[in-house]
Amino acid sequence: MTLQLPQPSYLRPAPGPQGLPVVGNMFRFSADKNILFHFIDLWNEFGDVVHVKIGSLKIFVVANPEHVHHVLVRHATNYIKGNGYGGFRLLVGQGLVTSDGELWRRQRRLMQPTFTPRAIVGFFDMMVATTAQILDRWHEPLRSGRPLCMDDAMAQLTMSVISKAIFGVDLGSGASGVSEAFQAAFAFVTERTLSGFPLPLRIPLPSHRRFIRNLDLIDSFVEKQIRASRDQPNQASLLATLLRARDPETGQPMSASQVRDEVVTLFLAGFETTARSLTWAWYLLARHPQVMAKLTQEVDQVLAGRLPTLEDLYRLTYTRMVVDEVLRLYPPTALLGRQTVADDMIGGYPIPAGSIVMLMPFMTHRHPAVWSHPERFDPERFQPGMADLRPKSSYIPFISGPRVCLGNNFALMEMTLALAMSAARYQLVETNVDEIGFAFRGSTCPTAALHLQLRPREGR
Numbered sequence: 001m002t003l004q005l006p007q008p009s010y011l012r013p014a015p016g017p018q019g020l021p022v023v024g025n026m027f028r029f030s031a032d033k034n035i036l037f038h039f040i041d042l043w044n045e046f047g048d049v050v051h052v053k054i055g056s057l058k059i060f061v062v063a064n065p066e067h068v069h070h071v072l073v074r075h076a077t078n079y080i081k082g083n084g085y086g087g088f089r090l091l092v093g094q095g096l097v098t099s100d101g102e103l104w105r106r107q108r109r110l111m112q113p114t115f116t117p118r119a120i121v122g123f124f125d126m127m128v129a130t131t132a133q134i135l136d137r138w139h140e141p142l143r144s145g146r147p148l149c150m151d152d153a154m155a156q157l158t159m160s161v162i163s164k165a166i167f168g169v170d171l172g173s174g175a176s177g178v179s180e181a182f183q184a185a186f187a188f189v190t191e192r193t194l195s196g197f198p199l200p201l202r203i204p205l206p207s208h209r210r211f212i213r214n215l216d217l218i219d220s221f222v223e224k225q226i227r228a229s230r231d232q233p234n235q236a237s238l239l240a241t242l243l244r245a246r247d248p249e250t251g252q253p254m255s256a257s258q259v260r261d262e263v264v265t266l267f268l269a270g271f272e273t274t275a276r277s278l279t280w281a282w283y284l285l286a287r288h289p290q291v292m293a294k295l296t297q298e299v300d301q302v303l304a305g306r307l308p309t310l311e312d313l314y315r316l317t318y319t320r321m322v323v324d325e326v327l328r329l330y331p332p333t334a335l336l337g338r339q340t341v342a343d344d345m346i347g348g349y350p351i352p353a354g355s356i357v358m359l360m361p362f363m364t365h366r367h368p369a370v371w372s373h374p375e376r377f378d379p380e381r382f383q384p385g386m387a388d389l390r391p392k393s394s395y396i397p398f399i400s401g402p403r404v405c406l407g408n409n410f411a412l413m414e415m416t417l418a419l420a421m422s423a424a425r426y427q428l429v430e431t432n433v434d435e436i437g438f439a440f441r442g443s444t445c446p447t448a449a450l451h452l453q454l455r456p457r458e459g460r
């Protein structure tokens with residue numbers, strides 16, 4: 001008779017749903033429910049580390065800040081992007097978001113100096129001018145009492161800002177068809193990634209043919225912009241900066257195809273995330289008139305009816321607190337995955353090499369061990385100094401660790417300016433907005449359009 005010793009806790013497998021032989025939990029992930037809700041349900045049912053088997057694939061779902069910090073910061077080299085980003089590579093190639101290892105390190109070293117808080121100040125005037133132009137365009141329709149579709153308005157604003165920053169041209173009007181091509185191609189690769197069973201692109205399905213057409217359009221646009229930038233090497237655009245960049249260690253420039261991958265990456269990383277976040281900001285402001293009133297009061301005090309200066313930006317502290325709280329409740333990257341290189345342990349449970357670890361900023365931001373009344377919209381949580389009192393990696397809209405979002409300072413400046421300048425010109429009339437649901441489709445999207453009635457403010 002062999003004695004059955006109790007297993008040491010560090011060898012106990014993480015809890016999770018039973019699943020069937022061979023297929024595991026494949027049928028649990030029904031397509032009629034959004035993927036984010038599947039993961040939220042797992043977290044609710046099994047706790048902070050959940051193990052789900054799908055076929056031979058081992059997936060671990062993690063939301064506790066301590067575990068998130070382990071994956072993103074302390075053991076970051078053991079958690080790579082891996083195969084899960086294959087769908088996105090069809091569109092962005094080996095850009096900064098999808099690359100790993102030495103290529104990623106070299107590219108990050110090259111691109112980091114362009115995105116420091118000091119460097120992005122170079123985009124301040126462009127952001128103010130672009131936002132002011134777009135706010136002018138709202139004036140007529142709003143004066144005649146028509147509601148504004150905030151999803152479209154915010155998409156147009158962020159498309160204009162990011163295309164001017166990267167290429168020095170405004171794609172926000174949609175006239176060229178290029179912005180649509182970017183959006184459609186991004187929607188295609190997102191859908192393909194989330195579907196779990198992508199068919200080879202060589203199968204001539206209508207959706208595949210459309211994607212290839214869009215990719216061609218994007219590539220010829222980027223190629224044209226690269227040629228134009230080479231002719232004007234002193235341009236201030238991000239594209240021209242990338243063309244001028246030299247690796248500090250080797251003195252080498254980037255290849256043309258690497259520049260292509262990086263600008264397509266920046267475009268996609270910087271457009272939809274910011275547009276969605278601003279739409280969620282309007283949704284929350286419309287449902288919390290007291291927060292809107294406090295934001296407007298600050299804006300009136302700081303700007304006194306003029307366009308913002310850089311000094312003003314740093315004085316818009318409450319507006320920035322609103323931005324931070326919006327990104328807590330609706331982080332655009334509500335879910336993200338990593339692949340383990342070597343065996344590891346998270347929270348006392350073994351994580352074998354080759355597993356997928358799914359991080360859930362959406363739940364980390366609502367983790368009851370950190371956030372009181374997590375569902376409540378309360379910008380006061382972000383009073384200066386409060387962040388130091390919270391556990392590391394408990395607030396991760398831009399994630400944490402070496403792969404933290406390169407454009408975080410850019411996005412925060414853009415969002416703070418957009419909200420402050422809008423509040424300076426327009427007043428929210430309608431505050432009785434119905435609840436809108438959310439779903440994860442590459443970013444955290446509202447499930448219905450947000451139409452708001454705004455009114456030009458007296459004398460503005």
Ligand code: HEM
Nearest residue numbers: 096097269270273274333336397398399403405406407411
């Ligand atoms: C509210 C706006 C934004 C949010 C919430 C956001 C969030 C994120 C997150 C969560 C990641 C990590 C993704 C992962 O590791 O899987 C990321 C990476 C990245 N983001 Fe952003 N982002 C925003 C805006 C921007 C903007 C405006 C730009 C560029 C102008 C940008 C450029 C990038 C790049 C290049 C990376 C890859 C960094 C690396 O792996 O080294 N993002 N972002």
